[in-house]
Amino acid sequence: MRSKCLAWRRSRVGWLIVLLVLSEAQGGVGVADEPQAPLFEHQVLPILRAHCFKCHGLEGRKAGLDLRTVALMLRGGEHGAVLVKGDSAKSLLFQKTSTRAMPPGDEKKLSDAQIQAIKGWIKAGAVTSARDGPVTEAEAPRVAEQDRQFWAFCKPTRPGLLQVRHVERMRTGVDTFVLTKLEAKGLNFLPDAERLTLMRRAYFDLIGLPPSPEEVDAYLADEAPNAYERLIDRLLASPHFGERWGRHWLDVAGYADTLGSDNDAGIIRMAEGKWQYRDYVVRSFNSDKSFDRFLTEQLAGDELVDWRSAEKFTPETLDLLVATGFLRNAPDTTTEPELNTAVTRYQVLNDTIQIVTSSLLGLTVQCARCHSHKYDPIPQLDYYRLTAIFTPALNPQDWQPPPERALPDVSPAEKGAIDQHNAEIERQVAELTRQPAELRRPYETKLAAAKLDAIPEPIRADTKAAIETPADKRTEIQKYLASKFEASLKLKPEEVTAALSEADKAVATKIEQQVATLNSQKRSFGRIQALADVGPPLPTYLLRRGDYEMPGLVVDPGFLSVLCATNPPLPSGERDRGEGLESNVDRPLLATPPTAPTSRRRLEFAHWLTKPDTPAAGLVARVMVNRIWHHLFGQGIVTTLDNFGKNGARPTHPELLDWLAVDLMESGWRVKPFIKLIMTSTVYRQASASHLSPPGKGAGGEGSPVHAQPDSVTVDPDNTLLWRQRLRRLESEVIRDSILATSGKLDQTIGGPPIPIEARPDGMVVVADKGLPSPTSPYRRSLYLLARRNYQPTILSVFDQPVLATNCPLRTYSAVSLQSLTMLNDAFVLEQAGHFAHRVAAVAGPATDQRIELAFRIALARRSTAPEYQWGSDLLQRQTDRYLKQKPPGLSSEQAADKALANLCQMLLNTNEFLYVE
Structure with missing residues (x-):
């Protein structure tokens, strides 16, 4: 050892x-x-952040001074530079802090140690780890060519159609790509769904409402070979198509009618006129506006037209401004002064970037805010290049709270004329209203004297003095006198009116009528939630670690490098604005003259996103067709709708995705024909269950039972290969709307301000019962109910209505007991079941068999089977007897039968067949 x-x-x-x-x-x-020189970021920045940034940082730049970086201190403010490297005595920063002149007033002063730290740092040369100026080419991170080869970043090309064995099952090019993969596994499509099943599927997918019995009869009576195609055309032309598909877009846009984060159930801060953006989206889908145009208007509608100098807004001009409400969807809490901070402003800007990139590019670009993306080739510099596109309108250094961003829905010239017109009316009203005052003054004096004379003479003068003395300056005796007599001496307007002579009353009445007439002539205008540049673009900085208090180099606006053909070169100094927008896709955006009314940065961004034959447009098209596929099949070809990056899912059918993307672009980005292409394919028309039988004679079935291949479930249990259609639960809004349609109460009015909702003390959120525009307002489609971020109507939230922190690229679906309990006990459901029963009874009469048949046809778009008819008959008889036996008695046989029918109708609303689409 x-x-x-x-x-x-x-x-x-x-x-x-x-x-x-x-x-x-x-x-x-x-x-x-040798000791290292003190560094700004270590020794001085923490001191300035704690004591100075409140007035001389991002949130406030008093005297034009920003102390966040050495470069900004050297640039200085109104009094010149505040820093002289190596000479603390000549540095205004040291002078003001060492004499305790700054921070001002009662603000906490710097300690001696802190002042010496600043002095030592200046003396050592004011060293900083940050470099001033724009990013140089050497500093700009490069995207490797290998990264551009990832499937999502490649320009899509149209693949050729492959040969398949089961040619008879092919209807469109869509079927080729799906059938090829199925046949490789020895599988095939399921047979087509039955006509009524397919009809109901099409109705819910295209307009979000069930077909009526009359519509079912008309469809079944149409025996033409193209009856289904004509049905699709009718539904695509329906004004309710825009409501259905507009709702899908509003999810990814993060639409809400409220301002801020909406964290208090009892406080609703309305975004004035925000609903016009919702209606714009509905109109755009109804008119089949091309998606590239739809995208461009939302990103840069204000830059497509010279709205500032327009004499009058045309409907088209107003639409373009309303479209930019897309960029006002991020929750913005800066309405509250205490929340109007740099942190909140940057959060609004960052949330806007997230909404734009997740909805259009399907990328998690927000992950590059603090550092380069961990998975995708998105450098941090690219994040701030994108940010610079939006800072002319959403600049944290020149911020406008939401109320200031609300634009009048009339042109500046019209607003000026309206303001001038109303000012003249107010002048005339003010002149008129002085006359009644002069008319009443003698009466007021006389009545006041009479009231005072009623006071005993010994205390009259003291009482008058007590009342005329301000309450906080009265003596104890005056307080006593005022408490005893002030109320009785107070003159009421109606007393003066009653004392007027008949002639003076006539004069006063005439003046009131003149005032009312003048006020009725006032003109008004509404407001819209739009976005526009607020002034010349200010510098955008690359924020180190995403911290606004640590601005780095100046960043020019630009695009994602990985979607450009080459790494974008840095600006060359002199840039010619005369060059076309589309020649610029692989370069940073062009500079903007200080006098330009708009920077055009967002417009260039929109052109870059949609320029034909580019990786960027290809990605936008892939993301959009994938969303459409998801809404028609319940799952996208790429299941991660908002993440096409390396950490997202891979496409199950990549060739099909590219074929669809190219088809959308080559067909002019039109959505309606694209949807029809998919819905007329065999893959869409398939049955959704592996074992189905027709629902009974007369139900509209077309033949033998539908059976899947014996091994399809074993080979592809998750239906990734699409050997069947997916069974899908209806969305929350569609469930509520279907209940209203079934009850016959649905108000199908399109557009307009949102219908108010309210949070009750018991925790339920319901449609308000006061202040509604019309008696049928509670029965409007769910799209038109007030859209809140956190407090949706209970009937919707139970069925997974999304909570919007920012936006909702992908909804989740659940099947929980609370949903069943709601359908059994909710007051809204019970009320609508009663209306449903009245609708059935009014048409079918008292006959039990007709009541059962009609109830099934309205609720499920089919006739009942024999077992279902027997169940319904037994239920009606059992419930009728039960109501007749209730104590105390009081119901007639007819009333008991009607209540039993309401029970039957409610049970049909509770079925899976009502809540799901096959």
């Missing part, structure tokens, strides 16, 4: 000798390294 210890000590001494020799070779033993 002793020998081991000695050996260890000898080896340790040997290593020490080696280290000593190496140390001497590097400059000798015991010679300390």
Whole structure:
């Protein structure tokens, strides 16, 4: 043991000798390294952040001074530079802090140690780790060519159609790509769904409402070979198509009618006129506006027209401004002064970037805010290049809270004329209203004197003085007198009116009528939630670690490098605005003259996103067709709708995705023909269950039971290959709307301000019962109910209505007991079941068999089977007897039968067949 210890000590001494020799070779033993100069980021920045940034940072730049970086201090403010490197005595920063002149007033002053730290830093040369100026080409991160080869970043090309064995199952090019993969596994499509099943599927997918019995009869009576195609055309032409598909877009846009985060159930801060953006979206889908135009209007509608100098807004001009409400969807809490901070402003800007990139590009670009993206080739510099596109309108250094961003829905010239017109009316009204006051003054004096005379003479003068003395300056005696007599001496307007002579009353009445006439002539205008540049673009900085208090280099606006053909070169100084927008897709955006009314940055961004034959447009098209596919099949070809990056899912049918993307672009980005292409395919028309039988004679079935291939479930249990259509639960809004349609109460009015909702003390959120525009307002489609971020109507939230922190690229669906309990006990459901029963009774009369048949046809778009008819008959008889036996008695046989019918109708609303689409 002793020998081991000695050996260890000898080896340790040997290593020490080696280290000593190496140390001497590097400059000798015991010679300390020269002390490093103090660094701004370590020694000084924490002091300034704690004491100075409130007035001289992003949130406030008093005297034009920003102290967040050395470069900004050298640039200075109204009094020039505040920093002279190496000379603290000449540095205004040291002068003001060392004399305790700053921070001002009662603000906490710097300690002696902090002042000495600033002095030492300046004396050492005011060293900083940050470099001033724009990013240089050497500093700009490069995207490797290998990264551009990832499937989502490649320009899509139309693949050729492949040969398949089961040619008879092909209807469109869509079927080729799906059938190829199925046949490779020995599988085939399921047979087509039955006509009524397919009809109901099409109705819910295209307009979000069930077909009526009359519509079912008309469809079944149409025996033409193209009856289904004509049905699709009718539904695509329906004004309710825009409501259905507009709702899908509003999810990814993060639409809400409220301002801020909406964290208090009882407080609703309305975004004035925001509903016009919702109606714009509905109109756009109804008119089949091309998606590239739809995208461009939402990103830069204000830059497509010179609205500032327009004499009058045309409907088209107003639409373009309303469209930019897309960029006002991020929750913005800066309405509250205490929340109008740099942190909140940047959060609004960052949320806007997230909404834009997730909805249009399907990328998690927000992950590059603090550092380069961990998975995708998105450098942090690219994030701030994108940010610079939006900072002319959403600049944290020149911020406008939401109320100031609300634009009048008339042109500036019209607003000026309206303001001038109303000012003249107000002048005339003010002149008129002075006349009644002069007319009443003698009566007021006389009545006041009479009231005062009623006070006993010994205390009259003291009482008058007590009342005329301000309440906080009265003596104890005056307080007593005022409490006793002030109320009786107070003159009421109606007393003066009653005292007027008949002639004076006539004069007063005439003046009131003149005032009312003038006020009725006032003109008004509404407001819209639009976005426009607020002034010349200010510098955009690359924020180190995403911290606004650590601005780095100046960043020019630009695009995602990975979607450009080459790494974008840095600006060359002089840039010609005369060059066309579309020649610019692989370069940073062009500079903007200071006098330009708009930077055009967002417009260039929109052109870059949609320029034909580019990777960017290809990605936009892939994302859009994938969303459409998801809404028609319940799952996208890429299941991660908002993540097409390396950490997202891979496409199950990549060739099909590219074929669809190219088809959308080559067909002019038109959505309606694209949807029809998919819905007329065999893959869409398939049955959704592996074992189905027709629902009974007369139900509209077309033949033998539908059976899947024996091994399809084993080979593809998750239906990834699409050997069947998916069974899908209806969305929350469609469930509510279908209940209303079934009850016959649905108000199908399109557009307009949102219908108010309210949170009750019991925790339920319901449609308000007061202040509604019309008696049928509670029965409007769910799209038109007030859209809140966190407090949706209970009937919707139970069925997974999304909570909008920012936006909702992908809804989730659940099947929980609370949904069943709601359908059994919710007051809204019970009320609508009663209306449903009245609708059935009014048409079917008292006959049980006709009541059952009509109830099934209205709720499920089919006739009942024999077992279902027997169940319904037994239920009606059992419930009728039960109501007749209730104590105390009081129901007639007819009333008991009607209540039993309401029970039957409610049970049909509770069926899976009502809540799901096959």
